[in-house]
Amino acid sequence: MMLLAIPGFDGNQSSLNPVGPGAAHIEFEFSLIFWITTAVYCLVLLLLVISVIRKKNTLDEFPDPLPTNEADERRMRFSVGLAVGVTVVLLFTMLVGSFETSHALGSMNPENALTIDVYGHQWWWEVQYPNNEAYKTVVTANEIHVPAGVPIRIHGTSRDVIHSFWAPNVQGKRDLIPGYETEALMQVDQPGTWRGQCAEYCGEQHAHMSFLMITESKEQFQHWLEKQALSSVAPADAKTAHGQQIFLTHACVLCHTIRGTSAGSRVGPDLTHLASRTTIGAGLLPNTIGNLGGWILNAQALKPGCRMPPNQLSGADLQDLLAYLETLK
Ligand code: HEC
Ligand SMILES: [Cu+2]
Structure with missing residues (x-):
């Protein structure tokens, strides 16, 4: 609503700039409470100022707080009654609004929903697009591509x-608890890149x-998904072939997967299509060759405590x- 006029509230990580029905319900509820409480606050201050201006009492003269005549008594009864009445109505409005919001969030339509599995790790997100044909299952990290206007079922849990x-523009928070599977329905109607963040303190690099929730047209999404399901391309020249050997003969294979090679560990992000991502380190840095080099030599200097030595x-x-990693498009 009107709050969007305030700089920063219209950003890509703001619950006041909803881009899907879930966040829209939440934003409505927020605005309802915000404007009601703002109006009450202003009214109370206004009455206070008026009473201060009108009172002629001095400090050594204590007025009798109780009404002294019948007309005063009637006036007082009326004001108190009115204030109680208005308070009840306003509280009730907020209560109904809150029930309505919970109800609307709980009854989002899961039909034809696209299921995406999200696993929280210290301190990155593993993302899977399950497929009945197992070899077509897509595994990626930190960047969740979704088609616009399609219901999405986030099926989440934690590995630690x-x-x-929490992607505030899209939907409310959902805790990911180890050993417990949770489900959250959401939908993004507006194409764009919407930023999300872990919203429960989980250690040093929380x-x-x-x-990122990267929202595209259905066609673009389908195209992306098909490409992600493919194995990595084989090195085409001596330089990248040597690069692949470096990867496969160093500790990298203990923690990373590159489908199409012998590297198949799940401790860190799947790197099969690393070069197709825009960021590394869970949104820490843009995915440029310079940042990648710095990250590989000493991720600890960039993200102290992270689980990569x-x-x-x-x-x-x-x-x-x-050069090899750059070919993993
Ligand atoms: C002990 C496990 C471990 C080893 C060994 C390891 N990594 Fe990692 N790597 C990780 C983890 C965990 C992350 C995610 C860190 C984070 O974002 O907090 C990561 C992140 C990365 C990323 C960023 C991926 C992304 O999408 O954000 C790249 C690239 C990477 N590693 C490459 C390598 C290479 C190349 C090697 C070998 C030279 C290597 N790693 C060795 C565990 C490891
Ligand atoms: Cu966290």
Whole structure:
């Protein structure tokens, strides 16, 4: 509503700028309470100012707080009665609004919903698009592509501690609890990139545990999904072939998967299509070759405490490894 005029409230990580029905219900409820309480606050201040201006009492003269005649008594009864009545009506309005919002959020239509599995990790998001044909299951990290206008069922849990999945423009928070599977329905109507963030303190790098919800047309999404389901491309030249060897003969394989190679570990993000992502480190840095190099040599300097150790590589080996990673489109 009107609050959008305030700078920052219209951003891509703001519950006051809803881009789907879930967040729209929440924004309505917020605005309802905000404007009611704002009006009450202003009214109370106004009455206070009026009474201060009108009172002629001085400090050494204590007025009798009780009405002294019948007319005063009637006036007082009326004002108190009116205030109580208005308070009840306003509280009731907010109560009904709150019930309505919960009801609307709970009855979002899951029919034809696209299921996306989200797993919270310290401190990144594993994202899977399950498929009945297992080899078509897409595994990626931190960037959740969704088709616009299609209901989405986020099926979430955690691989370690409690996290909370929250893209404020899209829907309310949902806690991801280890050993417990949760489901959240949402829908994004407006194409764009909407930023989300872990909303439950989960350790040192909680603040750097963000994700992007990249909303595209159905065709663009389908195209993306088909490409992501493919294995990585084989190296086409000596430099990238050497880069792949560096990857496969270093500790990387203990933690990462590159489908189409022998690397199949799930400790860190799947790198099969790393080069198709716009950020690395859960939204920490843009995915550029320079940032990748710095990250691989010493992720600890960029995201202290993160679960990726530093790596010692010669300059030439690093260049080849980066050239290989850049081919993972
Ligand atoms: C002990 C496990 C471990 C090892 C070994 C390891 N990584 Fe990682 N890696 C991780 C984890 C965990 C993350 C996610 C960190 C985060 O965002 O908090 C990560 C993140 C990354 C990312 C960023 C991915 C993204 O989408 O954000 C790249 C690229 C990467 N690693 C490459 C490598 C390479 C190359 C090697 C070998 C030289 C390597 N890693 C070795 C665990 C490891
Ligand atoms: Cu967190």
